[in-house]
Amino acid sequence: MLGVWTTTQIRTAEDRLLARTPDGALMRKAAFGLATAVLDLLRERTGGTAGRRVTLLVGAGNNGGDALWAGVFLRRRSVAVTAVLLNPDRAHAAGLAALRRAGGRVSETLDDPDLVVDGIVGLQAHGPLRPAAAALVEQVEVPIVAVDLPSGVDPDTGAVDGPAVRAAVTVTFGARKPVHVLNTTHCGEVRLVDIGLGPELPDPDLIVLEPDDVGYAWRVPGPRDDKYTQGVTGIAAGSANYPGAAVLSSGAAVLATSGMVRYAGYAADVVRGRWPELVATGNVEDAGRVQAWVVGPGLGTGQAGRSILAAVLHEAVPTCVDADGITLLAANPALWDARDPDAPVVLTPHDREFARIAEPLGIKLGADRVAAARELAKRLDSVVLLKGNATVVAAPDGRTLVNPATSSWLATAGSGDVLTGLVGALLATGLDPWLAAGCAAWAHVRAGELAATADASATADEETGVPTPASRILEAIPGAIRAARSAVAAY
C-alpha cells in the first residue's frame, strides 16, 4: 500500500524536519536525488553523461533551488548546465552562486539541450504556467524532468487549467503528493527521493493499492469451499435493447472468483448462451439467494428498470449500483430512502452520472475530484467509485484510495460493465466494500493493460498499446488476478 499526503501535511512535516536539520542539507539531499535521475535519463537517451547538455528552468522559490543545486551535481559529472532564470531577482541565491562557481552558465534561451529540468514551481504552485514560462516550455522538444511536480498542474488535485509541463519523469521528495497519482499523464514516471521525512508524516490522506494488497484481498478457495461458500453474485443488468451489458458484467463476475453467479433479467437467454456456468432467470425475485447484487448496466431508465432496481434494493445485501441504476436513483430518491441502510452500497458513476446524483444534493464535481467523491460518499453513506483517468474510491468514513491510470485504452464501450461485475463478485466474497471497489478498479486497469499489450510484463502506454474492446478486457481478467496473486507469492 502506498501513501499519498496533501501539500499541507507535507509542509508541516517538512517544517518539523527542517527544524532539526542543518541549513540547506535537505535541499542538497533532494537535489542529489534529482541529479541522479537526470543522469539516468541522460544515459538512457544519449548513451552517456559527460558533455551532454541540460537546461534548468528556474522559478522564484525552493523548487528552482533544487534545480540549481542539481545543476551543481551535474557539473561535477561534466554535464554542460545552463540555467534560465524566470525571475532573476528571486532565484535561489545560494544555489545560483554554487552553480556559477561550478561552471554553470545563465542564459535567456534554452540552448539546444538534451534534457530540460522543470524547477519553475513546486509545492506552492497555484494556477497554470505564467506566460513567460509557458512560452519557454512550448519550445522544449526534449524530455523534461519535473522537480517535485510538473509546473502548471495543481499539487493537491492534479487539475490542469491552462499551459502546464508534461514531464517524462517527475522526481519528488519525502512523500508522494496527490498530483502524482491523480495526474500520471503530466507526471510521467514518478521517482521518490528519501529525504528522511517519514517519521514526521501523519497517516496518509490517500492510498494506492499495490499488487500484493490486491492479491491478499482476493478470495482464494480452501479445501472446504464449494460454489456457495465463496459468495454468490447476482447480476441484474441488460435489457432487450442492451443485452451486451449483461453479458459483460456477468462474464466479469464469472471470471473474478470461483463462487457462483446468478443472472436475473431480460437478457437471460443471451447471457446463458455465453456463460453456461451461471444460472439465469427472468427476474430478481426468482433468482435465489445471493451475497451481493450488481444492478444497473444496460438496465434502461424506464419503469422496467425502476422495478428491477427496487427489487434488488429490497434484497438488502451488499449492492453495486452502476450506470442506469445511478440515473434511476437520482430520478427516484424514494427508492434510495426505502433501502435498508445497513446493506452497503457501492456506486460507480462516471462524471455525468456523478453530476446527476450529486448536484441535487448541492455537490459539484469540480477540479477536486477527491473532495467531491468524499462528500458524496458521506452524504449517501455509500462507497463512491468515481471513474476517470485516475479512479477515486471514497468510503463514507473518509478512507479514500486512488487507482491511477496507466493508459487511456480502458475508455471504451462496455469497459464500465466489466468493472461493475468485478466489484459485485468481490462484494459477494465478503470483502469490505471500499476495498472490494479498490481491488476491482486495480484488476480492471491491469486487465486493460494486459489486453492492450498482450504482454504480461508491459505497461500499456500510448506508444505500445492497441485498442482494447471490453470483451478483450474481460478475457484478460484471469491474467490480472494472476499478477496480483503472484505478487503475494513473491512477497
Ligand SMILES: NC(=O)C1=CN([C@@H]2O[C@H](COP(=O)(O)OP(=O)(O)OC[C@H]3O[C@@H](n4cnc5c(N)ncnc54)[C@H](OP(=O)(O)O)[C@@H]3O)[C@@H](O)[C@H]2O)[C@@H](O)CC1
Ligand atoms: N521545504 C523543504 O524542506 C524542502 C523543499 N523542497 C523544494 O521546495 C519546493 C517548495 O518551494 P517554495 O515553498 O519556495 O515554493 P515554490 O513551489 O518553489 O514556489 C515559489 C513561488 O512560485 C510562484 N508561483 C506560484 N504559482 C506559480 C505558477 N503557476 N507559475 C509560476 N510561478 C508560480 C509563487 O510566487 P509568486 O510569484 O506567486 O509570488 C511561489 O511563491 C518544493 O516543491 C521542493 O521542490 C525540497 O528542496 C525539499 C526540502
Ligand SMILES: [K+]
Ligand atoms: K516543478
